[in-house]
């Protein structure tokens with residue numbers, strides 16, 4: 001399927017597809033081959049300003065005056081178009097991100113439902129009347145949109161993260177500017193083609209491409225941008241928080257993680273092994289909620305590790321275009337170097353890195369790293385504390401429940417946690433004690449568009465998805481009227 005455009009991809013600003021103001025383009029690669037896949041126009045600061053103005057004008061003139069039913073109709077139409085083009089968009093993600101095609105197709109399955117979900121719930125989001133003390137006073141609330149929202153995405157799940165930010169923002173009545181990662185902009189460009197066809201007025205959705213340090217920074221600091229929703233690394237998130245502080249903008253941050261998978265000795269071991277192996281290989285471990293610290297009760301450690309190693313030996317690492325591939329490459333040369341450097345750090349710290357599977361055939365030219373366990377890790381090692389964002393897991397033993405809880409919380413992050421035990425009381429005690437935004441018991445963490453998602457501690461601020469995403473995208477006004485006049 002020929003899914004990549006041969007001409008450089010343009011910016012979407014208002015009703016125009018335009019080149020960047022200075023005519024500069026940048027390359028985007030296929031990480032499985034390290035070859036150039038396409039060129040993309042780079043926005044200037046003036047282009048960013050133009051996109052914000054287009055979004056502001058669209059908000060003032062049209063979008064803020066639409067009702068939920070009108071916005072819902074357009075989102076449902078977008079969902080239909082997405083379903084029509086889902087396979088094409090999945091192939092783009094496979095070529096640009098390096099995800100195995102089976103995974104790309106699977107991860108995009110829920111996108112039309114996500115768009116339809118937000119189209120469906122928005123009419124039910126209402127203000128309320130409040131019975132205040134004075135009989136003559138009518139007191140009520142209005143839930144209002146915020147205006148122009150900047151949505152900034154990382155490279156690991158470009159489409160899923162875009163749709164899950166975009167759908168509630170538009171449903172709630174905001175206009176948006178999308179800033180995909182410079183590394184993986186192509187699926188967002190395919191989505192951008194659908195807005196006009198779906199019937200969205202020009203300027204409601206705009207797309208600018210280019211480096212975070214210039215394009216992203218200009219976008220988040222623009223005075224007409226009221227809200228920033230950012231997914232990415234914790235360092236970048238903290239920077240955005242600082243850059244937006246003087247304007248007191250609304251900011252939602254979905255940041256990094258170092259999530260624990262805790263295996264007690266009464267666990268369903270095969271299920272726990274499947275979740276651990278899945279987290280290691282899915283999207284080559286480049287998943288914010290991936291469990292990268294395996295905490296295993298010492299009485300079951302050897303049995304668990306034996307089964308996990310057998311499973312990992314069978315992993316097929318290779319071309320993401322091959323439906324038989326389990327794991328593709330990392331997204332970039334930079335990411336590959338980073339992961340390999342962490343494996344060296346772990347070894348110097350006294351852990352024992354072991355790699356599994358084999359990279360098959362010609363695929364070896366790309367940015368591949370085999371699935372790696374860091375055996376004999378200690379919880380305070382850098383490799384067990386810092387986010388590696390690759391197919392690497394630290395293996396750490398624990399004695400009892402209280403040590404398991406202590407180790408689980410021994411992290412600056414708090415995005416997700418998984419635990420396997422058949423003891424219900426222990427499961428509930430652990431779920432209450434773990435400091436993270438999501439906890440999964442006897443199953444893996446799988447985010448869904450209809451359940452709130454967000455981090456504790458340095459994993460973020462605010463929630464996306466579910467009804468909470470609508471609250472993040474709106475502000476509440478209190479009105480009081482003295483009826484005695």
Ligand code: NDP
Pocket residue numbers: 152153154155156157179180181182183210211212213215216217220231232233234236237239240254255256257287288289387389415455459460
């Ligand atoms: P980065 O933080 O480097 O970048 C994320 C996005 O922010 C990119 O579009 C980037 O642009 C942009 N950006 C960079 N600097 C600025 C700035 N000063 N102002 C505005 N925008 C800026 O993350 P990665 O792309 O490397 O993604 C990996 C990270 O994302 C991991 O740490 C991972 O944990 C996290 N993540 C978190 C998730 C969650 O839901 N909690 C989900 C998925 C990933 P560009 O790259 O084009 O320069």
